[in-house]
Amino acid sequence: MAQGRVSVGILGASGYTGGELVRLLAAHPGTEVAFLGARDSVGKTMAESHPHLAGAGGLASAVLEPIEDVAGRAEVVFSALPHGASAALAPGLVERGALVIDLAGDFRLAASAYPEWYGFDHPAPEWLDKAVYGLPELFGEQVAGARLVANPGCYATAAILGLAPLVAAGLVDAGSIRVDGKTGTSGAGRGAMDPTTYSATEDSVRPYRVPRHQHTPEMERGIELATGVPTSVLFVPHLVPAVRGVLTTSYASAAAGATTGSLTECLAGAYSGRPFVRVLAPGAMADTKRVRGTNVVELQAVADPRTGTAVVVAAVDNLVKGAAGQAIQNMNVAPGLDETVALPTLGMYP
């Protein structure tokens, strides 16, 4: 291990999120990747599994190992395994001293929600209260002392960041929030599936998992954790022909007198000085393309006095701010370091 560097392990290194973690960590001066674990592709090098990382030096030739072998080999473990896999693994790793950052949904909800929204009984419910919900812009203090971080879902990151300050300020009614989400195919992961082939996706716009997407209770819980206000959220996600990017358009009844200006000021105030939040001036429109490859969230607020509605639009790169980038941000924050290390703010455009 290099002098003074934090040793890092990744579980699920053969997927898109795992590849993105390696891409970003390759530029991180304070860490050393000590372990790359996978369930598929064990024995392959990272460059064989992810040819676009062929230029990543030693990381390119690092060999994927069975995920079980991580124990004791890394101070920080990122788990990018599918939902359900880290619920069983993470407690043991924390007990052996690791900081675990779980990129799946296994520690984001209350125990009672898992059967309904994830389809399984949580195997370690006593750990759910110990996990910190890793949205550093809202829960940075808790993250700073955490040993187990539940890294938020991509849609939830976008929706919660846009809504929480407005709910807290009483500018919108938390009782009837409707979130319309749009995303590309990378969120579905790397495996080939019928709904996300190029042939099926080009010129196709369609909803999915209506009204049972698992980010629904995460949005409700995240806003309540941040504001103390109970909420009711209906969430309808859509697949659009894109690879990266999540855009959430949230609708809620606005408080009397709310204007586009007052909503925007509220958001700007709440995130003043936060390096990854960009609150757009009134009239500007959020765009997923501008945040692609970055850890930035773009927020846009509009009031429609005619119908008494507030609209909040949020755009993130689902693999960065919605997954790997936010996980690294949490890792940076946990020991109290500069949260921006290795995290891009300039998008590749066009």
Place this chain on the structure above:
Amino acid sequence: MAQGRVSVGILGASGYTGGELVRLLAAHPGTEVAFLGARDSVGKTMAESHPHLAGAGGLASAVLEPIEDVAGRAEVVFSALPHGASAALAPGLVERGALVIDLAGDFRLAASAYPEWYGFDHPAPEWLDKAVYGLPELFGEQVAGARLVANPGCYATAAILGLAPLVAAGLVDAGSIRVDGKTGTSGAGRGAMDPTTYSATEDSVRPYRVPRHQHTPEMERGIELATGVPTSVLFVPHLVPAVRGVLTTSYASAAAGATTGSLTECLAGAYSGRPFVRVLAPGAMADTKRVRGTNVVELQAVADPRTGTAVVVAAVDNLVKGAAGQAIQNMNVAPGLDETVALPTLGMYP
């Protein structure tokens, strides 16, 4: 003019909608295109203006003429000119005996709405009441006797067809409808513009004209015309990386006891026997790709008892059911003919 064929004129033949009208009319046995008018490209042939129509026989070599020359040369005039242009032209053509089908927004609203939503004072307000709103599934009887048809907007077609039966049945609350729209670039027309270049559009999802899109009052008026129930609609359109297709996701409070089943049955009953409406079974998801190139609207209804919300998703091809196809459907209905002539129901997929 061929024996027994209706003579047809097109204003705005050089645009995408004009090209689509010609493509569909080329397969229509009951019409003859007698006039092709344009503001650009006058003097060019259709095949020069639209090379994909090179196989359209005589229509391919027909020459674009100034739009003013249409008078007296066609029994049916389709106006695919930009908003504002046909308001002045159409009355004179009707007075000379033509059936005018206006594909712009010039006859869709009450006079008082034009300054606010279209930015101009209507030059012929006395004609607004004479125009029939051309959604044949809801206003077929009026269309059958019309001399001036206001062909609906693409978003409005989708949203109204999905919502009107549910409002009429009291299954949803008309007072707080929120419509989230997604569309591709073809709706913006043929001209090159910065927001719809390939470079700017790939991997970009973004709202536009929030909250002032001109289809908003059209949705409110259309639902009220069909149901007698006043409505309040907030509409937020989004551009996604696609060419054809409009998908509207409409949210409204559901009546107590409403289920996905009862909403679906209501829609299926309302459109029973209608050749272009496809009400999806519960669990199936609407998809713009499936209706591409067709005059079909796909409707999907979902109730979310947890939040008391109804969601109605509608998918159309904006250039066919949302423009040229519906215009031809109106032309077919007006004299009481078979409304399906020349209108595809089988999409090109993938």
Place this chain on the structure above:
Amino acid sequence: MAQGRVSVGILGASGYTGGELVRLLAAHPGTEVAFLGARDSVGKTMAESHPHLAGAGGLASAVLEPIEDVAGRAEVVFSALPHGASAALAPGLVERGALVIDLAGDFRLAASAYPEWYGFDHPAPEWLDKAVYGLPELFGEQVAGARLVANPGCYATAAILGLAPLVAAGLVDAGSIRVDGKTGTSGAGRGAMDPTTYSATEDSVRPYRVPRHQHTPEMERGIELATGVPTSVLFVPHLVPAVRGVLTTSYASAAAGATTGSLTECLAGAYSGRPFVRVLAPGAMADTKRVRGTNVVELQAVADPRTGTAVVVAAVDNLVKGAAGQAIQNMNVAPGLDETVALPTLGMYP
């Protein structure tokens, strides 16, 4: 069976080509689909297997059957099974009186070529000479009397139609032809595969199967069959981010004095009166988008006197002129009917 209609069977109805055959045959007045066979999805209706065909009337509710059951039930059998499957099936069907049109590569080559290019020994080599290579523009007379038609590959269709007349006229050197192909994902079929997911395909341009694509010997043989001139072809296919469309750019040494004009005239003369061939005027550029959904091939010829090279560009829709459309064209030609029945020539654009 409807009076006077030809009974048709489709093997492989659950794939993209099978779906396209049904879409096109639904508009064919002279046929009746009597059998839909599949290896997957047996027992499902066509509309369940292909939801975009829900509007296809009786065809939508027709049930997929095991492919073995076709015998004796159809006068014409289209086989859209994977390579290797119809080699064994087709002879028996022909012997029972059916006209078999094979859309795979099983009857396109000489027996000696199968081990090298398709990886199997041909099980019925005596039938290879009885099969007619179904490129109606070049072999229409043979097709008219055929009982077994080898429907050409998509790339081969494009390249051969562009090159054969120039080789026959001695305008290009057949000894050193290089064909650079570009295609979208639909040619890879309906099954989900890693290389053709949306995530892997967006913004990706890459060659594949270099230099061993199985259309290489088909191009060599097809040109020689048409011209009597032996040829040598190197073919390099590429995947680009598109769904439909094949574009081949063929390079060959040009005869002394050859000009863009003389090459173009040669092609125009060879295909004079052919309804599906569009030879572009000098300066116009072929475009796959213009022929999408049609049975048309666009041909463009350019001479470069500076380097003594001829370039021939050909564009087809791989699922129509490159597969299902050409198969129907062959069916139309075989009994001497109008070859254009049910085959579109107007593309959907944009």
Place this chain on the structure above:
Amino acid sequence: MAQGRVSVGILGASGYTGGELVRLLAAHPGTEVAFLGARDSVGKTMAESHPHLAGAGGLASAVLEPIEDVAGRAEVVFSALPHGASAALAPGLVERGALVIDLAGDFRLAASAYPEWYGFDHPAPEWLDKAVYGLPELFGEQVAGARLVANPGCYATAAILGLAPLVAAGLVDAGSIRVDGKTGTSGAGRGAMDPTTYSATEDSVRPYRVPRHQHTPEMERGIELATGVPTSVLFVPHLVPAVRGVLTTSYASAAAGATTGSLTECLAGAYSGRPFVRVLAPGAMADTKRVRGTNVVELQAVADPRTGTAVVVAAVDNLVKGAAGQAIQNMNVAPGLDETVALPTLGMYP
């Protein structure tokens, strides 16, 4: 000016290449952007002109100035102006002491070639011999002492890097090279144009400027400069539905006995130790998506003994290795610094 930093000016900062220069320079520790010049958008900030650069700190708020004002304000001037504009400007800037790196074609060819390929008489032909062709992998020594660098074209970069070592080694015949290029829309620049709208580009593959693309003589000259061997190149570029990426597939007669292995070894040897060249192992296929956002070129060589042909495929990001990245690489090399500073080698994928 920051201590020890090189002052840099950019002409053409409002275009895509200008934006990419700023994005990359924002991460360059040895430079300070002292001047941002444009012909459009003068008076706007960079963030107004390029909203995706809103996170670029001081560069985001820097104001675009008239290009004429650069003189004397920067030690290094990048000119990303359209072809023809820098031919007149650059000599004066060099005479005032600046290192000028021209990203247009104004200093890439011999004087006699300009009327034919660029359509203008070169205004400063005496400077053409003083300019160094800025392909650091082949001409690094000359670049190290240059005052005027002609930054290569995107297609030329790809084709020359792939072919030059093979020509030098006598493995391919330089007399009959045919280069088939594929690219996305970003190379056409930021301005909206009919051929590169999303509507016209989706599902469209088409050649352009056949056979007169201006990179043709640049390829011929670049290979000859590097090898001493005169060449003859025919180049046919194609537009495909993508934003970033150039892929060139080059065909040439192979020397007797050449194999995929020997071609690959030749390339690997020629670029041994070069940080931005990735020579693929036999069987691997080049992919533009893997190099997106990076300064890397992927090279793939294949021999086809059957036809005696060598195929060389090269993939670059046209805005990075094909423009802004290579320009910065030249700037790094010119004073003898580490050529890799600020230049990514890890692509964003998917």
